[in-house]
Amino acid sequence: MATVAFEQATRVYPKSDRAAVDRLDLDVHDGELLVLVGPSGCGKTTSLRMLAGLEHVDDGAIRIDGKDVVDLAPRDRDIAMVFQNYALYPHMNVAQNMGFALRMAGVAKGDIATRVRAAAKILDIEEYLERKPRQLSGGQRQRVAMGRAIVRQPRVFLMDEPLSNLDAKLRVATRAEIASLQRSLGVTTLYVTHDQVEAMTMGDRVAVMRDGVLQQCDTPRTLYADPVNAFVAGFIGSPPMNLVDGIAEAGGVRLGSTLVAAPSVPARPGEAVTVGIRPESLSLAAAGDGIPATVSIVEELGAEAFVYAQLVGADGPVAEGANVKGNVIVRGEPSAAPRNGELVHLLVKEGSTLFFDAASGARLRG
Amino acid sequence: MAFPRRHALQLVGIAVLLLFTAFFFVPIVWLFLAPTKTDGQLLTQSPFAFGSFHTLGQTFHRIVTYGGHSMLIWLKNSAIYSVGGTALAVLAAIPAGYGLALTHFIGRKALLSITLVVMIMPATALVLPLFLEINKLGLYGTIWSLILPFGFFPFGVYLTYIYFSSTIPKDLLAAARIDGASEWSVFRFIALPLARPIVSLVGFFAFVASWNNFFLPFVMTYDNSQYPVQIGLQQLIGSTASFNPTNFTAGSSIVVLHRPDLAMAVIIAIAPVLIVFLFAQRALVSGMLAGATKE
Numbered sequence: 001m002a003t004v005a006f007e008q009a010t011r012v013y014p015k016s017d018r019a020a021v022d023r024l025d026l027d028v029h030d031g032e033l034l035v036l037v038g039p040s041g042c043g044k045t046t047s048l049r050m051l052a053g054l055e056h057v058d059d060g061a062i063r064i065d066g067k068d069v070v071d072l073a074p075r076d077r078d079i080a081m082v083f084q085n086y087a088l089y090p091h092m093n094v095a096q097n098m099g100f101a102l103r104m105a106g107v108a109k110g111d112i113a114t115r116v117r118a119a120a121k122i123l124d125i126e127e128y129l130e131r132k133p134r135q136l137s138g139g140q141r142q143r144v145a146m147g148r149a150i151v152r153q154p155r156v157f158l159m160d161e162p163l164s165n166l167d168a169k170l171r172v173a174t175r176a177e178i179a180s181l182q183r184s185l186g187v188t189t190l191y192v193t194h195d196q197v198e199a200m201t202m203g204d205r206v207a208v209m210r211d212g213v214l215q216q217c218d219t220p221r222t223l224y225a226d227p228v229n230a231f232v233a234g235f236i237g238s239p240p241m242n243l244v245d246g247i248a249e250a251g252g253v254r255l256g257s258t259l260v261a262a263p264s265v266p267a268r269p270g271e272a273v274t275v276g277i278r279p280e281s282l283s284l285a286a287a288g289d290g291i292p293a294t295v296s297i298v299e300e301l302g303a304e305a306f307v308y309a310q311l312v313g314a315d316g317p318v319a320e321g322a323n324v325k326g327n328v329i330v331r332g333e334p335s336a337a338p339r340n341g342e343l344v345h346l347l348v349k350e351g352s353t354l355f356f357d358a359a360s361g362a363r364l365r366g
Numbered sequence: 367m368a369f370p371r372r373h374a375l376q377l378v379g380i381a382v383l384l385l386f387t388a389f390f391f392v393p394i395v396w397l398f399l400a401p402t403k404t405d406g407q408l409l410t411q412s413p414f415a416f417g418s419f420h421t422l423g424q425t426f427h428r429i430v431t432y433g434g435h436s437m438l439i440w441l442k443n444s445a446i447y448s449v450g451g452t453a454l455a456v457l458a459a460i461p462a463g464y465g466l467a468l469t470h471f472i473g474r475k476a477l478l479s480i481t482l483v484v485m486i487m488p489a490t491a492l493v494l495p496l497f498l499e500i501n502k503l504g505l506y507g508t509i510w511s512l513i514l515p516f517g518f519f520p521f522g523v524y525l526t527y528i529y530f531s532s533t534i535p536k537d538l539l540a541a542a543r544i545d546g547a548s549e550w551s552v553f554r555f556i557a558l559p560l561a562r563p564i565v566s567l568v569g570f571f572a573f574v575a576s577w578n579n580f581f582l583p584f585v586m587t588y589d590n591s592q593y594p595v596q597i598g599l600q601q602l603i604g605s606t607a608s609f610n611p612t613n614f615t616a617g618s619s620i621v622v623l624h625r626p627d628l629a630m631a632v633i634i635a636i637a638p639v640l641i642v643f644l645f646a647q648r649a650l651v652s653g654m655l656a657g658a659t660k661e
Contacts, residue, residue: 081544088541100555104548
């Protein structure tokens with residue numbers, strides 16, 4: 001049981017002029033599963049390794065239970081880590097792998113065996129205890145890596161993309177298992193992933209990072225509904241939010257020749273703004289109503305269909321979106337899905353539109 | 367039907383290979399056949415003729431009993447020097463290579479470059495300064511004069527460096543550190559058990575280098591009772607009639623050796639290396655291939 005706090009924690013790699021992690025302020029509550037998410041190179045893994053003691057902290061502090069651990073060796077931090085490639089000791093069998101930390105701590109042999117067996121039972125890997133890692137499948141190795149972490153009963157779990165080496169189906173099953181295991185053990189956990197679905201489904205709270213800077217840290221629902229900037233808005237959600245550049249006007253935002261009505265646009269008329277619309281906030285409407293668009297491709301997933309469409313106006317295609325290249329995505333009913341190339345009209349659900357500063361990406365609130 | 371060009375090329379290739387095989391095999395075959403013949407037969411018979419097992423026995427007996435079983439003394443000395451030197455070389459090279467490959471300290475890169483430079487320096491070049499050093503330390507004429515120099519084995523350090531930096535993922539060591547292992551424990555419980563192939567390989571090369579070393583013991587030893595087998599072989603040449611025609615006249619009481627005896631001595635001298643190689647072979651081959659494939 002522990003709390004973790006990053007306070008202005010900074011890491012600048014030698015020979016680099018930009019901080020890999022830039023003045024990170026982040027609190028992980030006791031027993032919480034906090035997910036660090038972001039595109040590759042955003043500093044999420046570096047942050048995790050700073051907490052683990054594997055990466056130097058150039059500035060700021062990292063506290064576990066209020067105590068600054070920056071100058072402590074990894075072995076003195078009482079943390080356990082699950083690595084992306086599992087990092088199992090290849091010459092030791094599963095039981096020895098799981099018991100290694102206890103052996104290093106000088107725990108009596110009998111106690112080690114008891115605790116390893118108990119952890120193995122939780123993870124359902126009792127029958128593999130005598131096997132070497134190379135005799136195990138990817139999923140089994142992942143469990144052993146988890147087992148090695150939980151057998152120690154550490155203050156904090158660190159997980160660095162633990163599911164990225166599993167196939168898609170196993171990943172979905174395992175992510176639910178890890179989340180429920182973490183909740184039953186109640187150990188404070190910092191979990192790193194580049195997969196926003198993993199972040200949304202597992203995290204009590206999710207911290208979104210970009211270029212070494214923390215963008216927003218909140219519950220999955222808040223991140224989705226109330227992002228602080230266009231980056232978070234576009235990163236969270238699958239398919240991503242439609243971000244289309246337009247010009248503010250009285251009573252709405254003009255996208256090309258079409259005016260998207262909005263009761264209060266938080267920008268002066270004539271200012272460039274980015275309009276954010278979730279795919280489920282768009283719907284297909286009858287001709288003459290809504291924004292005209294040409295369908296480029298339809299993805300049918302059974303329960304729903306994603307319609308990729310290109311907004312068109314009287315004077316041709318509308319400005320390109322930031323993350324949806326010239327396109328918008330509409331989440332719709334498969335039964336009502338249009339055909340490729342068809343001209344459709346899109347209605348925006350009232351009050352669902354978000355506005356961002358076109359230059360900085362910062363959220364504009366009305 | 368025209369003879370395909372690529373068949374012709376293939377034939378030429380095979381012919382060249384056979385020629386080279388013969389070129390390198392002939393001396394070895396000759397060496398192993400020589401002790402079965404008398405000195406006279408060696409000159410008159412075909413180089414590839416087999417003499418007799420009786421002659422082989424006589425040759426063996428003569429060389430083993432020569433000079434009050436000198437050969438056995440030399441072999442024993444060689445064994446002591448080589449085992450001691452190998453142990454020291456491995457003890458020094460493995461941790462050094464590990465440190466260079468997987469830890470960070472000031473001057474690491476410089477040390478690595480120096481290791482490379484001294485690796486290509488001929489060992490013979492260091493014999494004289496080593497002699498002066500050993501002499502100053504009062505170790506001249508002791509077994510340490512032939513064991514301590516093997517603590518300096520840059521080739522072994524470099525091999526170990528390559529092995530550790532190419533086969534051991536850094537996360538493995540990070541995992542151990544997080545698991546509470548001290549730096550010593552990380553080396554002892556994680557790196558060393560995974561380094562068995564490279565320990566065998568470095569040990570084998572150190573053993574061969576020490577066993578076949580001539581110039582260092584030539585300088586460091588002064589008495590027959592201290593000689594390793596390589597210096598002994600040189601002694602034997604001095605006792606071989608055909609190489610020293612003026613020293614030996616008919617009726618002399620000195621035991622005279624002949625060329626087949628010398629061949630026998632050479633075979634005895636290389637036998638231990640062959641035996642070590644055979645026993646270490648499995649570990650050696652895996653050591654040479656380690657890092658070639660990703661597990």
